[in-house]
Amino acid sequence: xxxxxxxxxxxxxxxxxxxxxxxxxxxxxxxxxxxxxxxxxxxxxxxxxxxxxxxxxxxxxxxxxxxxxxxxxxxxxxxxxxxxxxxxxxxxxxxxxxxxxxxxxxxxxxxxxxxxxxxxxxxxxxxxxxxxxxxxxxxxxxxxxxxxxxxxxxxxxxxxxxxxxxxxxxxxxxxxxxxxxxxxxxxxxxxxxxxxxxxxxxxxxxxxxxxxxxxxxxxxxxxxxxxxxxxxxxxxxx
Amino acid sequence: xxxxxxxxxxxxxxxxxxxxxxxxxxxxxxxxxxxxxxxxxxxxxxxxxxxxxxxxxxxxxxxxxxxxxxxxxxxxxxxxxxxxxxxxxxxxxxxxxxxxxxxxxxxxxxxxxxxxxxxxxxxxxxxxxxxxxxxxxxxxxxxxxxxxxxxxxxxxxxxxxxxxxxxxxxxxxxxxxxxxxxxxxxxxxxxxxxxxxxxxxxxxxxxxxxxxxxxxxxxxxxxxxxxxxxxxxx
Ligand SMILES: Nc1ncnc2c1ncn2[C@@H]1O[C@H](COP(=O)(O)OP(=O)(O)O)[C@@H](O)[C@H]1O
Ligand SMILES: [Mg+2]
Numbered sequence: 311x312x313x314x315x316x317x318x319x320x321x322x323x324x325x326x327x328x329x330x331x332x333x334x335x336x337x338x339x340x341x342x343x344x345x346x347x348x349x350x351x352x353x354x355x356x357x358x359x360x361x362x363x364x365x366x367x368x369x370x371x372x373x374x375x376x377x378x379x380x381x382x383x384x385x386x387x388x389x390x391x392x393x394x395x396x397x398x399x400x401x402x403x404x405x406x407x408x409x410x411x412x413x414x415x416x417x418x419x420x421x422x423x424x425x426x427x428x429x430x431x432x433x434x435x436x437x438x439x440x441x442x443x444x445x446x447x448x449x450x451x452x453x454x455x456x457x458x459x460x461x462x463x464x465x466x467x468x469x470x471x472x473x474x475x476x477x478x479x480x481x482x483x484x485x486x487x488x489x490x491x492x493x494x495x496x497x498x499x500x501x502x503x504x505x506x507x508x509x510x511x512x513x514x515x516x517x518x519x520x521x522x523x524x525x526x527x528x529x530x531x532x533x534x535x536x537x538x539x540x541x542x543x544x545x546x547x548x
Numbered sequence: 549x550x551x552x553x554x555x556x557x558x559x560x561x562x563x564x565x566x567x568x569x570x571x572x573x574x575x576x577x578x579x580x581x582x583x584x585x586x587x588x589x590x591x592x593x594x595x596x597x598x599x600x601x602x603x604x605x606x607x608x609x610x611x612x613x614x615x616x617x618x619x620x621x622x623x624x625x626x627x628x629x630x631x632x633x634x635x636x637x638x639x640x641x642x643x644x645x646x647x648x649x650x651x652x653x654x655x656x657x658x659x660x661x662x663x664x665x666x667x668x669x670x671x672x673x674x675x676x677x678x679x680x681x682x683x684x685x686x687x688x689x690x691x692x693x694x695x696x697x698x699x700x701x702x703x704x705x706x707x708x709x710x711x712x713x714x715x716x717x718x719x720x721x722x723x724x725x726x727x728x729x730x731x732x733x734x735x736x737x738x739x740x741x742x743x744x745x746x747x748x749x750x751x752x753x754x755x756x757x758x759x760x761x762x763x764x765x766x767x768x769x770x771x772x773x774x775x776x777x778x779x780x781x782x
């Protein structure tokens with residue numbers, strides 16, 4: 311049995327480049343199950359926060375703690391980038407890649423990858439080059455590749471940012487299913503409707519700071535800050 | 549003009565009748581250059597990948613050194629290898645001077661910087677694409693190099709072929725270190741130089757046609773590879 315890597319606690323983390331603070335200082339706990347949605351206007355630090363939690367950003371201050379030592383968490387968390395990073399491989403080999411890193415034999419890896427592809431609706435595209443997929447299919451491929459190691463935590467950075475309504479709905483369905491099977495999801499979006507549909511709780515960022523958030527029903531019906539209220543109403547935040 | 553026409557007719561006859569001298573020289577050329585290309589690729593492809601994904605203090609220096617080597621005139625490479633391998637030189641005891649081994653060594657020195665430079669460029673681009681993903685997947689350094697070499701294989705083959713193209717047509721260095729000895733170190737380019745000097749245009753032309761054919765085949769392959777590289781037919 312794999313030890314649970316949650317809860318995840320970020321303590322006073324701060325990310326800076328040059329002299330400029332891009333994020334924080336902020337503290338945050340991710341525990342239990344469900345979907346945490348990170349909201350905020352462009353440039354508010356959503357991407358930076360997710361990358362920092364996943365260990366892709368160097369922290370100027372503070373620490374990120376998992377329930378087990380960090381190296382043991384690496385294969386149990388996965389990240390889906392806003393612009394999907396595709397390998398120069400076909401669909402099934404792209405999805406199988408993380409399994410091959412774990413020294414799974416090729417046949418078994420392909421079987422698992424095929425299942426994962428089918429689960430995201432790419433069952434008919436197995437031998438197509440990743441680059442030949444449509445925009446929505448590329449993002450589904452990235453999600454299948456992220457899920458194939460059965461991570462406990464899945465980070466997604468605006469996965470539907472450039473997609474049409476149909477692809478967005480399909481991806482939301484995939485995420486709801488992942489959540490139901492126990493994957494803890496932490497996802498950013500600037501789409502308020504999507505946030506309402508998926509969130510169990512919310513983190514609202516503004517200028518790199520977490521200024522609002524909480525359980526979804528409270529936050530969406532009664533945001534505490536004017537910035538969050540404006541953002542949820544679709545107004546331009548001052 | 550007449551010389552050239554009869555020369556061409558004779559050249560055609562030599563090729564069509566599979567003239568033994570012609571075959572021998574062509575095969576030796578291939579043997580030397582294929583060996584040199586394989587050895588140079590084994591050195592320079594991992595070197596290119598290493599340079600692309602590692603930031604170490606001497607990196608800039610190594611890249612500048614490779615670029616400088618690329619500009620080295622082949623004749624000078626020949627001279628250096630000659631001095632190293634000559635009987636009184638530091639590697640004289642090996643007795644390699646005027647053998648195909650010496651020619652291979654010279655060609656390796658000439659094309660390693662070319663292959664390394666092209667493959668470094670290609671892998672650096674691929675690494676820029678893959679960087680965040682491979683870090684996120686928690687890959688080891690070796691797994692990263694493997695993924696980059698494998699997924700960049702077409703670009704790397706292109707680099708090797710560019711090295712082959714350069715080596716097969718080279719004459720100065722291998723003339724010096726090989727000596728153009730009949731039945732031992734004579735290859736297409738050195739034979740062309742010799743036969744032309746002797747006024748033996750037919751054989752020279754026939755050898756030239758074969759050299760051109762090899763170059764064309766390699767360039768065609770390069771062209772096809774770089775085309776499929778850009779489209780998604782991996
Ligand atoms: N590589 C970088 N160098 C300097 N500033 C950056 C860099 N990446 C992002 N930023 C800045 O960091 C802030 C937060 O960016 P980001 O996390 O991408 O926000 P979001 O994802 O919410 O749009 C922005 O002000 C952005 O301009
Ligand atoms: Mg972003």
